[in-house]
Amino acid sequence: MTDISHQSAPQSRHAGSLLQKDSRTVRRNRAEARFKIYGIFAIAVGMLMLAVLVYNIVTRGVGAYSQTFITLDVELLESKLDKNGNRNLEEIKKVTTFGYAPLIKNAFEKKVEELGIKTPLKPKDQAAILSKSAEAQLRDFVIANPDKIGETIEFRFLANSRVDGYMKGRVTRESIANDKSISVEQLDLVDQLHKAGVLNKTFNIDFITGADASDQRPEAAGMGVSMIGSLFMMLVVLALALPIGVAASIYLEEFAPRNWLTDIIEVNISNLAAVPSIVFGILGLAVFINYMHLPMSAPLVGGLVLTLMTLPTIIISTRASLKSVPPSIRDAALGVGASKMQAVFHHVLPLAAPGILTGTIIGLAQALGETAPLLLIGMVGFIASNAPDSIASGLLSPNSAMPAQIYEWAKRADPAFYERAWGGIIILLVFLVTMNTVAVILRRRFERRW
Amino acid sequence: MPTYWLVLSLLVLAAVGYVLGRNRALQTAGGDTRALHSLPNYYGLNVALTSLVPALGVLIVWMLVQPVFVDSRVSTLIPDSAVPEDATLDLVMSDVRRVADGLDEAVEQGALTPSEARQLDAEATDIRARLGEVGVALGSDVRPEVLRAAQRYRQLTSVGKTAMSIVVAVLALGGLAWSYSQTHKDFRARNVVEKGVLALLVVAASLAILTTIGIVFSMFFETINFFGLHSWKDFFFGSTWAPNFRGDSELSILPLLWGTLYISFVALLVSVPIGLFAAIYLSEYANGATRSFAKPLLEILAGIPTIVYGLFALLTVGPMLADVFAKGGLLGVEWMTGATSVVTAGVVMGIMLIPFVSSLSDDIINAVPQSMRDGSLGLGATQSETVRQVVLPAALPGIVGAILLAASRAIGETMIVVMGAGAIAKFSLNPLESMTTITTRIVSQLTGDTDFASPETLVAFALGLTLFVLTLGLNVLALYIVRKYREQYE
Incomplete structure (x- = not known):
């Protein structure tokens, strides 16, 4: 048996050693390796896309969880909020948010003076780095605690979305060239306030618990x-x-x-x-x-x-x-x-x-x-x-x-x-x-x- | 809201019925449960279900039918002359409803007494202003016939509500009394209850059919309305999509269909090669550890909500492409005008579809019998030659089915194209131009203030029906191919 099979064993078409691969085998093996690489490449692309997606979401979204706040001591002037001095809630409610704007303006002016910051800005423009929701926040507080009128209370106000963007690096001095809602002087003021510790970026729980806000106040919007x-x-x-x-x-x-x-x-x-x-x-x-x-x-x-x-x-x-x-x-x-x-x-x-x-x-x-x-x-x-x-x-x-x-x-x-x-x-x-x-x-x- | 209370009292009644029925059965058996035909709970359930189910069923049907009935009765009150030239009866009816709701609101807030509300006179009082006081805004002044219709509407609705409450209460109490009187130790309670439960199960199963009927009918009738206002020739064979809310718009589906198919094609161009190679590698080459690691990770891509992909297209991929191809970009060419384009939406959609293609193909490749691979390998073929020349041809029909399923997903996908594809309907071959799709147009025609009498709104239903037929056809075809293929190897 062995003899016969040995004699009639088919001769390889390519004479040569088994250890030395002929060109056709080399080509086929290369094709095999290529094919396998295509597969690995496809999976790698899929994973890469997943990674890019996750990276994108995390890096761009994490900013929403911190927000720039400004701490101010506001004097709740009785002469502005409750002219009759009888703490009647109905009368206090009649004062609109416009009535609160001067209080914030004064508080801001005082703070800047206290810190010895020099700025060419008028007090009104200084206070403009605050969010438009600041007055409403103040009014809500006064309506909830009418007995605090006349005292001076420390408040944390949201900063305007541009200021917040500046603190997060989204807004730069170059990018605001055509922006009417903020100026370079205001950004200088922001820098000084930050150095003085009045303006800070902290965790923003309101983004998770708060309500949506109108177009004008992105800084106040929440989920x-x-x-x-x-x-x-x-x-x-x-x-x-x-x-x-x-x-x-x-x-x-x-x-x-x-x-x-x-x-x-x-x-x-x-x-x-x-x-x-x-x-x-x-x-x-x-x-x-x-x-x-x-x-x-x-x-x-x-x-x-x-x-x-x-x-x-x-x-x-x-x-x-x-x-x-x-x-x-x-x-x-x-x-x-x-x-x-x-x-x-x-x-x-x-x-x-x-x-x-x-x-x-x-x-x-x-x-x-x-x-x-x-x-x-x-x-x-x-x-x-x-x-x-x-x-x-x-x-x-x-x-x-x-x-x-x-x-x-x-x-x-x-x-x-x-x-x-x-x-x-x-x-x-x-x-x-x-x-x-x-x-x-x-x-x-x-x-x-x- | 009295309906809440009605439902709540029905539930309470059912609970009371349960206790009563159970106790009575035990009583007739002299407290010996062995003398009962069924377990005691079944007697209670019987009473509870008999009082609850018919009453609840009537309540639901009544609530569905009453608005139609009231509408048809009230609309006869509005003479043709009262319908303004530029409006339709539907529009006047919605005014009527708004006035009626407004009056109800006013009564509820105490701005009007019920009798005052009934005796209002459109000539004498400014109803619009009075309703405005309670926060109900009306678009125009209330005309006498509208007010008359609104009064009739309120009257019919309140009569209907009262009648409904009475009928439902009578049914519930009647069911309770009847089933209670039947309760006896020899009553075959289990058999009755099981029949009732089976009927409920059948109702639940037929809800799927009802949904389909609802989908088809809701779109079908509005589509017919649309073709009454707009020529079907222009819809199917026209060449321009230019809705114009002052009328006289050209509404053709062809440019939208082109955008849809082009974006889907780009998406498949991305997802099919990647998905297919991933499936081949996972099923033919990868070892167990790689497989159990890579497969779930890839499938995460399918579980991410489409809004995330939409945002990714709008804010990341689009601007990135614009940085390269738009004016002032890296290549110095101006092929792109904004961030939205066919490629933006197509590529992102392609990423989303990778796991669809890969896991379906994976299943199908795994279903190819091992003996075929063994045969090929035994003849000396390399593994890749086996895959290309034996496994893939054998799995081809199934893979085609998988690709068709992915295509149907791509055609019906909404958020990615709404955010990434743009809004311009045109025939163009440039993949960097923005184009629009059927789904985006459905969204834009049906959001905001919609007027269900204008062809510009109704066209959305015709588009929806086309989309439904298209995806359904693709699905049926794909499932048929996949099933045929499975049978081949079973």
Whole structure:
């Protein structure tokens, strides 16, 4: 045997040593190496993009969490705020924010003199480095504490967005050449105040808890109220999508007879999952707002639209987890005399619960980041300035949502809002990452392999 | 809001019914649960469900039907002569509703007494000013026939609300009484309850169909309205998109479709090679550790909300491209005029689609039987030759399906193009020019003040329907191809 095979062994077309590769093998090996590099390159590009995205978000958004404040001692002059001296709240309220401007101007003048800073600016222009919200802040304080009138109190006022930009390096002396709202002299003053410790950049909790502000005051805008809007929307989604989705999946998975109607429902659900989200926005506008006359911009409407959008996701994942419960569980339940309904609700559903929960959280995370349908039902272009005071008003009075708020800021002309938009994205991503992590932990912890 | 209270009292009633039913069943059995046909809880559930479900169902249907009914009754009150030339009945009706809501608001705030509100006279009082005082802004002065219609509207609505409350309460109490009287130890409560629950499950499952019907109908009727006002020939075959809110606009879908397809094409040009090579590497070359590290990281890209990509396009990629290609840029050319362009939106969308292509292709490549690879490797082919000449041809139909699914995502994507693509509708081959898409136009036509009688607003529904049909068609085709392919190897 060995002899024969040895003799008839096919001769290599290329004579030569095995140790020395011929040119064709070298070429083929090179092609192999190239191909592998393409693959590594593709993955590297994907990761690089992720890294660039994350780097971009963090570096550009982190600025929104610190803000420039100016500390001033304001004398709450009785002669300006309460002329009759009787501390009548109605009369104090009659003094508009314009009435507070001189107090701030005086306080600023005094501070500058006290520190011995020399500046060619008039007091009015000096005080202009403060935010336009300073007067309102002062007025709110006086209305809340009328008994403090006549005293001198230390306040921390927001600086104007240009000053804040200067402190963060976004605004420079060159870039303000054509800017009417700030001058080089004012920036000199800012430098001196900073050196004196009056003007400081500190952590800005108001960005996380505060309300949106108008175009003129980017420094005062915050995400808080739109977070509440998102929260209410998610509550609606959770309250509707979870029970309806679970009920629909139980029917389709456990009870539905195999007929054309069931087939239609199944095809329908898988197609609904792929319908562009904006189409759900059109549906919401046509049905909930035009037909049912629910209020525009209400979190209830947003929640309903997002419910319809998330339902397919929840149904698909719930069905998968129901399917993974082995038939032996059902058989055992039926065998000891349970009805089919009892077998499903007492045994299959509890065993599938962790999977259902995971799918629901992932569906909610998807809904939380969705923007397009919210544009059509009017959750953009609206300045959400007050937090709702009750559950009914939380659902029905106009509000914004986190992604809609970010879009709104990105649309505005002042670059100071861009920093807020990136900062808002950090908050949004923190929520999404938390939700997904919870989902993964739940899956790891409770998933049973049968 | 009385509806809240109605629902709340229904729930309370159901809870009471549960306790009553359970107790009565136990009573008839003399406290011995073994004498009952079903477990005691089922008797309680039976009473609770019988009182709650029909009442709640009627409540929901009533709330859906009443506005239509009231609208149709009230609109007969408005003579044709009362509809101004430049408006339609819909517009007058929305005035009527606003006046009616305003009067309700005024009564609630105490600015008007209920009887005053009923006897208002459009000639004698300035209703606009009085409603303005309570914070209800009206666009124009209230005409007598509008006021009359608004009064009728209020009357019908309040009668409807009262009738609804009575009907619902009667149904709930009746259901409670009936099921309570039926409760007896021999009553087959479990069977009845299970039938009821099954019916609820069926209703939940058919909600998916209802959603689809809702989507199709909501767009279909408005599209028909649109084609009544605007010629369908211009919509499908015209060449210009120039909406003009003074009327006489040219609304053709073709330039928008061109922009949509061009941007999607650029997106696929980015995502398909990267996604496909990543999938090949992960499924054919990578070891377990690399795979379990790289795959989830890539999939994060799919979980990032589109608003983030939109911002990335608008504030990072766009300005970066403009630094290179715009006037005064690095190349010294002037190919770009602003930050928005086909490439801006396309590249960013491509990044978003990488994980779609890669994970779908990954699944499909993994489904190719190992024996085919073994055969090829056994014949002396290198691994890359095996992939190119055996695995990829075998997986091709599935990969085509995956690419089609990604294309359907790209066509329906909204935020990235709204922020990155621009607003100019034109046919151009220059990928650095800004162009607009179907989804951006839907957003811009439907946000802000919309008037549902003008073709400029209604066109959004026609665009939406086209988009829906387009993506649905792509999806059905893709799923069909993928399924056929799976069957081949199963």
